[in-house]
Amino acid sequence: MSYGFTMWGANGNVMYDSTSVTWNQVDFYVVGAGSSNTRTFNSLGGKEVKVVMFFIDPPYTSRKATSHTASLSNGNKTISISGGSESMYILVLMR
Amino acid sequence: MSFGIEATNTGGQVLISSEFKNLHFKYKKTSPDYVDSNSNGLFGGCKVMRYRFYLSETPVPFFHVPSGHSCAVTAVKSVSTGVWDIELVTNGVNPEVYVFATEAVVIPGETHGLQVFNSSSQVTFDSRAAPLLVTGLITISQPGQPSSSYSSSGFEADGCATGVGTYSNSFTPNNTTWYNPGLPSKPLMFFSSTAQAEREVHVQKEEDECDGFWLKGDCVGFRRNYDYDSWYWAFYRNTIRWSGSSIGSTWCVAAWGCHWEYNKDSYAFGISNGGSSSSGGAWPYSNETINTFNNTVIIGNAAYYD
Numbered sequence: 001m002s003y004g005f006t007m008w009g010a011n012g013n014v015m016y017d018s019t020s021v022t023w024n025q026v027d028f029y030v031v032g033a034g035s036s037n038t039r040t041f042n043s044l045g046g047k048e049v050k051v052v053m054f055f056i057d058p059p060y061t062s063r064k065a066t067s068h069t070a071s072l073s074n075g076n077k078t079i080s081i082s083g084g085s086e087s088m089y090i091l092v093l094m095r
Numbered sequence: 096m097s098f099g100i101e102a103t104n105t106g107g108q109v110l111i112s113s114e115f116k117n118l119h120f121k122y123k124k125t126s127p128d129y130v131d132s133n134s135n136g137l138f139g140g141c142k143v144m145r146y147r148f149y150l151s152e153t154p155v156p157f158f159h160v161p162s163g164h165s166c167a168v169t170a171v172k173s174v175s176t177g178v179w180d181i182e183l184v185t186n187g188v189n190p191e192v193y194v195f196a197t198e199a200v201v202i203p204g205e206t207h208g209l210q211v212f213n214s215s216s217q218v219t220f221d222s223r224a225a226p227l228l229v230t231g232l233i234t235i236s237q238p239g240q241p242s243s244s245y246s247s248s249g250f251e252a253d254g255c256a257t258g259v260g261t262y263s264n265s266f267t268p269n270n271t272t273w274y275n276p277g278l279p280s281k282p283l284m285f286f287s288s289t290a291q292a293e294r295e296v297h298v299q300k301e302e303d304e305c306d307g308f309w310l311k312g313d314c315v316g317f318r319r320n321y322d323y324d325s326w327y328w329a330f331y332r333n334t335i336r337w338s339g340s341s342i343g344s345t346w347c348v349a350a351w352g353c354h355w356e357y358n359k360d361s362y363a364f365g366i367s368n369g370g371s372s373s374s375g376g377a378w379p380y381s382n383e384t385i386n387t388f389n390n391t392v393i394i395g396n397a398a399y400y401d
Contacts, residue, residue, distance in 0.1 A: 005102070007222040010206045015222040018104055021229045023393065024115035024219075025197050028153045043114050046107075050232075050391055054171040054287045060330055060350035061379050067289040067386040089171055091155065094115060095108040 023050070026092040030056070031068055036082035037090075040074065047094045049076045054089040100211055111220045113211050116197035118155055120225035120400045123193040124148070127183075137263040138329065138348035140187040143169070148179045148194050156181045157285045158190040159397040165336035165345050166190050167288035184288070184332045184347045193283060193400055199224035231276040231394035233342065237290045237387055238270035241331045241346035245296050252300035252323040255353035255376060265296065266329035266351065271336070271343035276394060278340050283397035290333035292346060292384040295326045313365060322358040327351075328378045335392060342392060354378045 004018030026044065031037045051070040058065040068084030081090055099113030111117065127144035148154050153171075160166045170182040183190055199210075199221035208222035220226060246265060251257045300323045307316015331346040354376035361368050 004104075007209050008207060009202075009223065010204055015205070015208060016226055016228070018102065018110060020110065021104070021108060022110060022117060022227050023229060024109060024112050024117050025155070026115050028155075047109060052285075052287055052391055053289060054168065055289065056170060056172050058170060059379070061352055061377055064380045064383075064385060065291065067388075069388065089153065091153075095110075 021095065023093040023095050026094050028089065028091050030087060031081045031084070031090055032087045033085055036080070038078060038080045040078045041092075042077055044077045044094055045075045047076060049079070050093045051079055051081075052091045052093065054091070056087045056089060058086050099213070111211055113213050113219055115219065116213075116217075117199075117220045118195040118197060118227040119199045119221065120227070121150060121154070121194045121196050121198075121200065123191055123400065125191050126189050137259060138351070139267040141347040141349065142185060143349055144183050144185060144189070146181045146183070146192045147174070148181065149177055150179055150194065150196060151177055152196045152198055154179050154181065154194040154196055155285070157193040157195065157283045157393075157395060158183065159193070159281060159283050160185060160188055160190045160336070162338050163336060164188045165334035165343075165347055166284075167286050167332060167334040167347070169288050169332050169349065184334055184349050186334075186347055191397065193397065195227050225400055227395065228399060229393055229395055230279055233274050233276045233392050233394070234389045235274060235335065235342070235344040235392055236272065236389050237292075237333045237344055237384070238272050238346065239384070240270055241268040241292055241294060241329075242266065243269055245294060247296045247298050250296055250298040250325065250327055252298040252325050254323070254357065255325045255327065255355045257325075257327065259351060262296075262327055263351070266294065266348060268331060268346040268348065271345040273341050273343045275341045278337060278342070278394065279396040279398065281397040281401075282337055283395035283400070284335060284337070284342070285393035285395075286335050286390065288333045289386040289388075289390065290384065291386055292331040293328055293378065293380050293382060294331070295328035295378065295382060297324065297326050299324045314362065315364065318362040320360045320362070324356045326354045326378065326381075328353065330379060333390065342394075352376055352378060
């Protein structure tokens with residue numbers, strides 16, 4: 001690496017450097033069954049954003065468990081969640 | 096951003112930010128706290144497992160399974176304050192589950208490094224606390240069919256009489272869609288399964304009884320017509336597996352069951368004089384695949400956190 005930064009641990013091992021890639025957590029929240037939610041984070045403008053959803057307690061055998069859908073707009077600054085029949089955790093990541 | 100620090104790489108990707116918190120490694124578990132014993136060995140060895148974690152904030156679960164075995168996180172649930180159950184579907188092995196969260200807990204003995212704080216004096220990054228390092232990211236879709244064929248051979252039509260041990264192999268998933276992102280020798284994977292599929296095998300049988308005699312296909316006397324239907328079904332969740340440098344998107348059976356119906360019609364000399372019907376069992380939906388939008392797989396190196 002000819003430029004950037006490196007952080008070493010106490011034993012001289014590399015803990016982190018600027019060739020590493022990571023994701024930062026923007027938010028982690030619940031959107032309930034049948035509900036919708038829109039959040040805007042102005043500092044996400046121009047950043048790469050990923051929205052990941054987790055079912056909280058999906059039924060297996062009694063009915064159809066449809067997931068929410070997520071959409072990004074406003075230059076990735078606005079996250080809209082809607083349409084699912086189940087409560088889900090919404091994890092927003094950026095880098 | 097009017098103040099603080101933001102370190103980016105040459106691709107413009109944010110590495111460290113004083114505004115948003117990095118994910119840091121918390122701890123890992125190598126065995127589950129609950130296994131759905133009913134599924135032991137059936138459907139290619141697919142099992143539902145739950146791992147319990149004690150954490151003051153919402154966990155972000157990654158997992159590692161040996162090459163060839165499939166796995167996915169199927170649910171994250173807050174059991175009570177600070178207690179989390181992470182549900183996975185896997186086949187044949189206990190996944191190693193690695194949990195990450197924003198809180199930075201310094202690895203014992205690590206005395207050198209860099210800390211970044213936000214405007215509320217909260218730590219957003221600490222190089223001594225094993226921050227999440229990502230080696231790859233792919234978006235996957237699912238094979239259209241969990242199994243390439245479904246045969247009704249050997250299934251009983253009468254009242255779901257065929258035992259699950261007899262028919263489970265008929266539903267064992269065997270389709271995989273492969274991607275080649277390149278992998279470390281011990282890949283760590285983040286994959287939340289939302290896609291689901293139900294497939295079923297319908298078998299039907301009809302019987303006629305005649306107290307009298309048959310004449311040109313008609314019963315002269317008292318006739319009873321019996322109609323038996325059984326729908327054997329399996330419920331799949333989308334999972335991933337890996338081999339060499341590739342990740343495959345496949346399916347694993349998370350639940351199964353059977354629905355049956357029975358109808359009896361009675362006739363006297365060709366004239367209907369009543370009947371009866373009954374049914375039992377339940378199923379989520381019929382031969383559908385839902386939640387099939389593309390899913391993200393984040394890849395890291397598990398050895399870094401062992």
